Amino acid sequence: MALRWGIVSAGLISNDFTTVLCALPRSEHQVVAVAARDLSRAKDFALKHDIPKAYGSYEELAKDPNVGVDDTVSVLLQYPGGVHGTFTCSISTKLPNVASVSGTKGMVQVFPSWCPTNLVVNDEHKEFPLPQVPKKFNFMNGSGMRYEAIHVRECLRKGLKESPMIPLAESELLAEILEEVRKIIGVTFSQDRR
Known part of the structure; x- marks a missing residue:
């Protein structure tokens, strides 16, 4: 039975992780949804990786706070x-x-x-x-x-x-x-x- 993955964020690391998941056997790993703060980015990401669902907020996929970066x-x-x-x-x-x-x-x-x-x-x-x-x-x-x-x-x-x-x-x-x-x-x- 395949593990069904939901991707939180349509950023560069998420792109790399999703690329890995899509290269693994579909019988074991399937990316079923992606969420981003911007629905258009999530839709573009979903189209690029053939992901069936795209959400315009992280809360729709799972509760997850925004993060920040220090220099x-x-x-x-x-x-x-x-x-x-x-x-x-x-x-x-x-x-x-x-x-x-x-x-x-x-x-x-x-x-x-x-x-x-x-x-x-x-x-x-x-x-x-x-x-x-x-x-x-x-x-x-x-x-x-x-x-x-x-x-x-x-x-x-x-x-x-x-x-x-x-x-x-x-x-x-x-x-x-x-x-x-x-x-x-x-x-x-x-x-x-x-």
């Missing part, structure tokens, strides 16, 4: 035992897009940190090429989103309500960290004023 953000995370983590992201500065973990026994680097295809452990390099998809993506390694879709389907077929790889508690923790960063840098959304 450049650096965050220092403090964990028990004196462990620290940092990350920096920017839409105006070209950054190396590498995630690294350093400790007493060496260093691990994963890159690009969005959908990694390279792993370096103590100077030993391994590469994991992504499958090719006939359509063009807007972002680097967009075809890697296929693994998210495949994993969601596997979990649902097993009757799981959450992924054992990324359990709900981990997703909630990440959301809490991002929410705290958003508050610290002063990003507010319209629903914050309600």
Whole structure:
């Protein structure tokens, strides 16, 4: 039985994710609707990807707040035992897009940190090429989103309500960290004023 997907937003990342979904077997993944704040954009997106339904608001498809973007953000995370983590992201500065973990026994680097295809452990390099998809993506390694879709389907077929790889508690923790960063840098959304 196919997993039926509803796409929230008709933007570039949604385009890449939908391109991946459409390249997967239809017997397993079907995109059945798209929502955008502008109905004409949703209709254009639906036509481009052969999606049967287009909606002019996110609420028609699912409850989902608008999001904002900050130019450049650096965050220092403090964990028990004196462990620290940092990350920096920017839409105006070209950054190396590498995630690294350093400790007493060496260093691990994963890159690009969005959908990694390279792993370096103590100077030993391994590469994991992504499958090719006939359509063009807007972002680097967009075809890697296929693994998210495949994993969601596997979990649902097993009757799981959450992924054992990324359990709900981990997703909630990440959301809490991002929410705290958003508050610290002063990003507010319209629903914050309600």
